[in-house]
Amino acid sequence: MRTKMIENFVVGSAHTSTTFTTVLFVTLSFIILMMLIKKFAWGPITTMLSDRAQKISDDIDGAEQANEKAQTLLKKREDELVQTKAEAAGIVREARENAEKLANSIVTDAKQDANHYREKARKDIELEREQIIESAKREVADLSVQIASKILKKELSQDTHKELIDSYIEGLGKRHED
Amino acid sequence: MNEVSKIVTIAGLDFDLTVIGMTILTCAIIFGFTYGCSRNLQLKPKGKQNVLEAVIDFVKGILDSNLPKKEVGNYHLLAYTLFLFVLVSNMIGLMTKIEVHNASGVAVSYWKSPTADPMVTLTLAALMIILTNYFGIRKFGLHGYFVNSFKKPVSFLMPIKFMEEFTNVLTLGLRLYGNIFAGEVLLTLISNFAASKGIITFVFALPLEMVWQGFSIFIGGIQAYIFVTLTSVYLSHKIEAE
Numbered sequence: 036m037r038t039k040m041i042e043n044f045v046v047g048s049a050h051t052s053t054t055f056t057t058v059l060f061v062t063l064s065f066i067i068l069m070m071l072i073k074k075f076a077w078g079p080i081t082t083m084l085s086d087r088a089q090k091i092s093d094d095i096d097g098a099e100q101a102n103e104k105a106q107t108l109l110k111k112r113e114d115e116l117v118q119t120k121a122e123a124a125g126i127v128r129e130a131r132e133n134a135e136k137l138a139n140s141i142v143t144d145a146k147q148d149a150n151h152y153r154e155k156a157r158k159d160i161e162l163e164r165e166q167i168i169e170s171a172k173r174e175v176a177d178l179s180v181q182i183a184s185k186i187l188k189k190e191l192s193q194d195t196h197k198e199l200i201d202s203y204i205e206g207l208g209k210r211h212e213d
Numbered sequence: 214m215n216e217v218s219k220i221v222t223i224a225g226l227d228f229d230l231t232v233i234g235m236t237i238l239t240c241a242i243i244f245g246f247t248y249g250c251s252r253n254l255q256l257k258p259k260g261k262q263n264v265l266e267a268v269i270d271f272v273k274g275i276l277d278s279n280l281p282k283k284e285v286g287n288y289h290l291l292a293y294t295l296f297l298f299v300l301v302s303n304m305i306g307l308m309t310k311i312e313v314h315n316a317s318g319v320a321v322s323y324w325k326s327p328t329a330d331p332m333v334t335l336t337l338a339a340l341m342i343i344l345t346n347y348f349g350i351r352k353f354g355l356h357g358y359f360v361n362s363f364k365k366p367v368s369f370l371m372p373i374k375f376m377e378e379f380t381n382v383l384t385l386g387l388r389l390y391g392n393i394f395a396g397e398v399l400l401t402l403i404s405n406f407a408a409s410k411g412i413i414t415f416v417f418a419l420p421l422e423m424v425w426q427g428f429s430i431f432i433g434g435i436q437a438y439i440f441v442t443l444t445s446v447y448l449s450h451k452i453e454a455e
Contacts, residue, residue, distance in 0.1 A: 053220060053229040054332055060233050061327070061336040068240045069294040075244075076251040077290050080269065083254040090256055 176204055218330075219321050235327045239305055243297045272296050272441065279445040284452060288348075288445070295341070296441045302328040303393050303433030307426050310404060328436075329394040331386065338386035341444045342378055349451030361454055385443055392436050396429040 179200050218231035250265035258266055272293045276285045306326025313321050327333045349358040363374045403425060407418030 052227040053218075053232075056226050056228045057232055057330070057332040058336045060228075061236055061333050062340055064236050064240050065294070065298060065337065065340060068243060068298065069290060071244055072247050072294055073290055076247045079254050080251050080265070081286075081289075083256065084269075087256050 172204065175207070176200065179204065217319055217321050218325075219323060229330075229332075231321075231323055231325060232327055232330050232333060234323070235302075235305060235325060236333070239298060239301045239327055242301050242305070243294070246297070268297065269293060275438070275441050276445050279442065279449045281449075281453060288448060291344070292441050292445060295337075295444060296437055299328060299337070299389065299440045300434060300437035302326050302333070303389075303436055304430060306393070306397055307400070307429050307433070310401065325397060326393050328389055329397045331390045331394075334390040334393075335382065335386035337440075338382045338389075341385065342382050342447065345444070345448045345451045346378070348448060352452050353454070358451070362451055381447060385440065389436050389440055392432050396425070396432055399425055400429065 180197065183196060183200060218229045221228050221230050247265065250261040254262060269289075273285065273289060275296075276288060276292050280288065303326055306324070306329055309324055311322065311324040313323060315321050328337075346358075346362070349362055352358070353361055363371045400422065403418050403422045407415045407422070
């Protein structure tokens with residue numbers, strides 16, 4: 036019993052006859068296992084892992100580039116917007132100036148036209164009045180002659196008669212003109 | 214308490230059939246897992262690929278915290294294989310127990326964790342220490358390796374540094390062996406207790422066994438993590454110039 040107890044505490048004492056074969060077998064099996072894994076599985080695994088690492092770093096780089104591109108694009112758009120606003124303001128200002136100019140010219144033209152028409156109308160009126168006066172003169176003369184000839188038919192000759200009337204009418208016209 | 218393995222003799226050499234069989238099974242499980250999960254790998258992982266990548270990333274995390282950045286890729290496969298080997302070895306013995314009583318009445322165990330055998334864990338530990346020294350030589354050349362590993366920071370520590378190589382093997386191997394072996398011993402004790410007084414002890418032993426199995430899974434995972442972490446620490450001593 037005592038010797039058996041001691042045996043249990045001594046490493047490797049249990050199967051001394053198999054020590055060499057066990058050591059050899061475990062060593063070989065471990066190395067063969069490692070080689071088998073290397074031959075059949077490790078290649079694809081490491082390839083996949085490095086591919087993935089590559090892809091992740093590529094994706095990060097791509098994202099950075101895309102971000103940069105977006106930033107520059109945004110800057111460009113903002114610049115363009117500012118420029119466009121300035122352009123639009125310019126166009127509006129120009130249009131307003133043009134409109135004012137046009138309005139002014141229209142008003143001026145209208146004033147000119149109005150003046151022109153007023154002038155023409157005044158001339159027409161004057162002309163017409165003169166014509167009316169002329170015709171009135173003539174008619175009054177004829178009328179007077181007729182009246183006078185009726186009254187003085189027998190006492191006055193035609194010539195003296197006319198002379199009398201003319202002088203009278205002249206006096207009438209002068210008074211009228213005054 | 215001592216588990217007796219099935220031993221066969223071929224050509225004058227004794228082979229521990231139990232350990233050999235369980236090691237082959239462990240290797241088969243690891244290779245099957247890795248091979249099965251690495252079919253149709255995609256950049257956008259789904260299903261079993263996620264499981265594989267979780268393990269790979271976990272191991273990578275262990276290496277990252279101990280090795281310089283550019284060295285991690287060189288030892289990733291080694292650490293991955295080592296981690297899964299220790300992890301699966303620790304777990305596999307928890308599942309069941311197969312014992313056959315031979316003609317002389319000794320219970321021969323046919324199913325156990327390979328890491329519950331000291332020779333297996335010491336072999337793994339020695340293999341790792343030898344590999345770390347080999348990697349040191351590969352990186353710095355024989356002279357550079359010797360100076361970097363044993364003469365720095367001060368040369369009078371050289372005997373201790375030499376001794377450390379051997380104590381590292383012992384601590385690394387025996388820590389794993391002790392944890393897993395103790396777990397299996399207790400599992401065996403609980404199962405013996407279950408069978409001792411019929412149905413009553415069986416009912417009491419069942420939850421006990423389940424709790425201890427759960428704890429052993431935890432221990433197994435922790436030990437696999439520690440084994441890989443310490444290996445990477447020892448490796449960093451050899452391949453990092455101080």
